[in-house]
Amino acid sequence: MKRFITTPIYYPNSKPHIGSAYTTIVSDFFARLYRELGYKTYFLTGVDEHGEKIQKSAESKGKSPQELVDEMADSFKAAWKKLGISYDRFIRTTEDGHKKLVRDVLRKVYEKGDIYKDVYEGYYCVGCERYYTEKELMPGLLCPYHHKPVEKKRIDAYFFKLTKYKDELLKYFKENPKFLSPKYKEEILNKMDDIKDICISRPVSQVSWGITLPFDEGHVAYVWFDALLNYMSGLDGKMEFWPPDLQFMGKDIIWFHSVLWPAMLISAGYELPKREIAHGFLTVDGKKMSKSLGNVIDPLEVAERYSVDTLRYYLLTKVPFGDDGDFSWKGFKEAHNSELLGHYGNLANRLAKLWQRAFGDSKGESPKELDERFKKLENIKEKIIELAEANDVEKLLNFYGESFLHGIGDINAYLNEKEPWRKEGEEAKEILRNTLEAFLYMTTLLKPLLPVSTKKVMESFNINLNIKDVELGKLGDEATIPEELMLFKKVEE
RNA sequence: AGCGGGGUAGGGUAGCCUGGAGUGCCCGCCGGGCUCAUAACCCGGAAAUCGGUGGUUCAAAUCCACCCCCCGCUACCA
Numbered sequence: 001m002k003r004f005i006t007t008p009i010y011y012p013n014s015k016p017h018i019g020s021a022y023t024t025i026v027s028d029f030f031a032r033l034y035r036e037l038g039y040k041t042y043f044l045t046g047v048d049e050h051g052e053k054i055q056k057s058a059e060s061k062g063k064s065p066q067e068l069v070d071e072m073a074d075s076f077k078a079a080w081k082k083l084g085i086s087y088d089r090f091i092r093t094t095e096d097g098h099k100k101l102v103r104d105v106l107r108k109v110y111e112k113g114d115i116y117k118d119v120y121e122g123y124y125c126v127g128c129e130r131y132y133t134e135k136e137l138m139p140g141l142l143c144p145y146h147h148k149p150v151e152k153k154r155i156d157a158y159f160f161k162l163t164k165y166k167d168e169l170l171k172y173f174k175e176n177p178k179f180l181s182p183k184y185k186e187e188i189l190n191k192m193d194d195i196k197d198i199c200i201s202r203p204v205s206q207v208s209w210g211i212t213l214p215f216d217e218g219h220v221a222y223v224w225f226d227a228l229l230n231y232m233s234g235l236d237g238k239m240e241f242w243p244p245d246l247q248f249m250g251k252d253i254i255w256f257h258s259v260l261w262p263a264m265l266i267s268a269g270y271e272l273p274k275r276e277i278a279h280g281f282l283t284v285d286g287k288k289m290s291k292s293l294g295n296v297i298d299p300l301e302v303a304e305r306y307s308v309d310t311l312r313y314y315l316l317t318k319v320p321f322g323d324d325g326d327f328s329w330k331g332f333k334e335a336h337n338s339e340l341l342g343h344y345g346n347l348a349n350r351l352a353k354l355w356q357r358a359f360g361d362s363k364g365e366s367p368k369e370l371d372e373r374f375k376k377l378e379n380i381k382e383k384i385i386e387l388a389e390a391n392d393v394e395k396l397l398n399f400y401g402e403s404f405l406h407g408i409g410d411i412n413a414y415l416n417e418k419e420p421w422r423k424e425g426e427e428a429k430e431i432l433r434n435t436l437e438a439f440l441y442m443t444t445l446l447k448p449l450l451p452v453s454t455k456k457v458m459e460s461f462n463i464n465l466n467i468k469d470v471e472l473g474k475l476g477d478e479a480t481i482p483e484e485l486m487l488f489k490k491v492e493e
Numbered sequence: 494a495g496c497g498g499g500g501u502a503g504g505g506u507a508g509c510c511u512g513g514a515g516u517g518c519c520c521g522c523c524g525g526g527c528u529c530a531u532a533a534c535c536c537g538g539a540a541a542u543c544g545g546u547g548g549u550u551c552a553a554a555u556c557c558a559c560c561c562c563c564c565g566c567u568a569c570c571a
Contacts (some may be wrong), residue, residue, distance in 0.1 A: 010571050015571055120569080131568085159569085187566065199569040223571065255568055280498095281565090318519080320506065323499075324564075331505090334520060342533055351532040357529075398507065402518060409535085411528045416527065416535040490531055 002040040004241040005031050008249045008257075009048040009091060009230045012072030013057055016079040018282055019250055021299035024316050026279060027248045028085045029316055032448035036088075036467035037388055042241045043236040045080070046091030047073050048227040049062060052202075057477050065209045069094055070100075082300055084451055091234035093211075094227055098233040102226050103200060103214045105268045110215050114164065120157035120199050123150040131155075131206065149300060158201040159220060164262040172262065178391065180258055181278040182252060184321040187257045189291075198260060200225045206261065228261045232270070244273040246391060251278040275391055280324035302332060306491055309450040310336040317401030321394050329442060337492055340453070343408045345487035348457060350412075351435055354420055355367035355481045358428045364461070364479030367433040370472060372416065374438045378385045378409060380445055400449050407442045411435060433476055440465065440475040453487045460485050 006025045010020045024045060031043035049069040058068040073092055080087065091098065106233035109115055125148070132150060141150060170192060173180055180188055201219035202210065209222030231244055249257060257276045265272055284297060302311045314335045319325030356362075380403045387396045420431040440457075444465040449455045458464055461479040 013571075122569085144545055157569090183498060184566090185497090190496055191566090196569080202514075209530095222569070224569090227571090251565080255566090259568085318505085326505080331520090337531095337533095338520080341531065346530060346533050348530095350534075352530090369564050398518095402507085405518070412534050413536085414496095415529080419527080419529085421527095421529040436569080484530095484532065488531080490533090 001038065001244065002042070002241055003030070003034040004042045004235075004236075004244045005034070005044070005246045005477065006231050006244050006248065007045040008253060009046040009093065010076065011051070011053070012047045012049065012069060013053050013074060015072075015075050018297050018299050021079070021083060021281060021311075022279065022319075023248050023250060023313050024080065024362055025083065026321075026393075026397075028087070029247070029312070029448050030060060030246055030248075030396075031086055031088075032451060033388060033396070033467075036447055037385060038466075038468040040241075042235065042238070043086060044091060044231065045085070045087045046089075046230055046234060047093070047440070048091055048223065048230070050210040050226055051223045052207045052209070053461065055207065059207075061180045066094065079300060082308070083303060083311070084452075087235050088235070093230060093232045094263060095233070095441070098230060099211050102211050102221060102229050103230075103235040105229055105264070106225070107214045108269070109160070109264070109267045109429070110213075112267055114161045114262065115158050115200070116161065116216075117156060118159050119154050121152060121154045124153035125150045144470045155203060157199050157203075158216070159197040159266070160200045160225070160260075160267075162195055162198050162260065162263050163492075165266050166192060168266055169259060169262060176272075176274070180273055181254055181322070182394070183280075184254050184258075188255065190464075191255065192259070195259065198222075200489060207311075215336055222246060224256050224260060225264065228256065228264065231273075240250050242358055243271045245275065246393065247273055247276050249278055251280055251491055254278040275393075280319075281315055282319065283324060283326045284328060291405055301475060306332050306336045307340075307452065307488060309452045310340060310488075313340060313450060314406075316397055317404070319395050322466070333491055336488065339405065340450075341488040341490060342404055343405065343412065344450075344453070346488050347408055347412055348485045350415065351432070351439055352429065352482050352485050354415075355432055355436070356434055358420065358481055359481075360484070362480045364463075364476045364481055365433050366430075366437060366474045366476035367430060369430075370437060371414065371434045373410060374441075375412075375432060375470065377441055377445075381470070382465065384445065384467070400446075404449065405444060407438075407445070411438050411442065414438070436476045436479065436481070437472060440479060441470060441472050444470040457485070 005027050007023050010016065027045070034041045048071070049072075054065050054069060061068065077090060084257040093099075098164075103419070106115070107346060111335070124131050129155070166264055173189065185485065200222040201213060201216075202222060204212065204218055204220055207220055211226050213219045213221060231247070232242070235241055247257060254276060263270045299311060310332060314332055318331065318335060319327065383399060384396070387399060398452055415431075415435060418431045420428040423431070438462065441463065443454050443457045447467065460482040463475070463479045465475065
């Protein structure tokens with residue numbers, strides 16, 4: 001039982017934004033979940049450091065490309081650290097191991113006869129000294145920077161025989177219906193009708209910051225051919241994790257992962273990934289996020305103003321996976337104050353205070369007899385295991401959102417009904433033992449969703465549980481009960 | 494234009510593939526309970542012709558056809 005989970009490697013021409021944070025948090029949730037369930041898990045993320053933009057950006061800043069990407073890689077690592085991302089490996093495409101692997105694969109594919117030299121015809125801007133695609137140009141075929149007409153120019157380039165694998169890809173899609181991301185499946189299938197061979201090289205004269213082709217040092221590899229292979233080089237030879245089980249990404253790059261990527265792997269002779277899965281984009285108050293609108297939400301700011309868990313909780317349970325999702329500061333505040341603090345945080349403190357009052361000491365105890373209503377909490381765990389085995393990411397996210405509210409709500413309702421504060425002695429104690437037992441159990445199940453606050457609970461109660469082994473019944477006996485516990489701070493503004 | 498996704502109470506969603514009483518969840522609103530807890534918790538209620546029209550069926554939010562509205566994609570940019 002293993003799971004290999006990946007995020008795309010991000011292009012570090014700016015610091016991490018909410019989109020990359022979203023993908024990474026989703027991936028992190030699943031990595032944590034599978035670890036909790038006892039799977040051998042490998043969670044890979046990183047940065048894609050080659051290409052013309054990095055090269056140009058470094059020039060304009062008077063730095064070498066390597067200096068620039070070193071800085072950017074650090075800024076990504078720092079951001080993920082603040083957000084508590086539990087990656088096993090942070091891959092950088094400028095690493096020697098990665099470069100070597102890319103060249104090895106290119107050679108294999110070349111020797112197989114799947115790469116050929118042909119003429120690339122493109123729109124060339126003399127001022128920019130580079131080629132543009134038609135889509136990038138302004139109306140009237142003008143260069144977007146110089147606003148001058150571009151010229152059609154022909155150049156030698158290498159092409160990958162994507163068309164050769166069309167039938168094999170279609171067969172794989174058919175036999176593995178979960179491979180393609182549900183919301184984008186039809187779109188990919190339709191596009192398969194007119195796929196073309198893809199140009200996979202750039203002349204060194206245009207882009208020098210890249211990996212040169214092993215069979216022609218005058219060209220560097222097209223970024224996608226370079227970047228996609230991070231999923232293999234990032235394993236550092238631990239091929240027992242191959243192939244990837246869950247590859248997360250934004251919907252903009254699903255085509256490359258669904259078509260080009262598996263075709264490359266077939267050509268090079270590797271097993272194909274299990275699921276390519278895309279999420280939607282995030283809008284703010286219904287509008288696209290953009291610098292010009294000034295409505296860009298910085299994930300680190302959310303984490304600071306509210307908490308890391310608030311950001312996670314919101315993204316994982318409030319944004320419908322696969323579709324575009326809207327969010328707002330108001331939404332964060334509600335999720336934070338009403339759901340996380342009100343239901344969960346308040347319950348933790350409520351339990352701690354009631355316990356002190358009834359027992360007068362901090363020694364935990366399990367119930368003599370577990371209340372009937374709490375036995376159904378075990379169904380939550382079973383359902384999680386079942387959905388996890390099936391790799392059903394959408395249902396898992398939905399289920400977690402609902403289980404949180406139901407599970408915690410049930411415990412609060414139990415307290416309201418039993419009113420232990422109006423009772424004395426053994427009767428009050430047994431109610432609280434039940435509450436404690438259910439609370440610890442739910443907390444364990446919530447670890448992947450709320451890693452920071454559940455860890456705080458575990459530490460405060462001096463206990464260490466995981467989803468795989470946790471069983472209702474004797475959890476309380478192992479715990480010590482804190483005098484009070486504030487998991488979330490109320491945010492007024 | 495082609496293709497794809499979406500249109501379910503005031504807002505946001507799940508359900509649709511594998512038809513079976515409008516069934517669920519969050520926010521908001523109204524009423525009640527509790528007062529142990531971070532004015533937090535719990536219970537109840539109002540509110541929807543499930544985008545429209547037609548069809549299949551004993552039965553349609555769910556299947557089929559057409560139409561309307563919103564959004565996105567159309568790859569050799571990173």
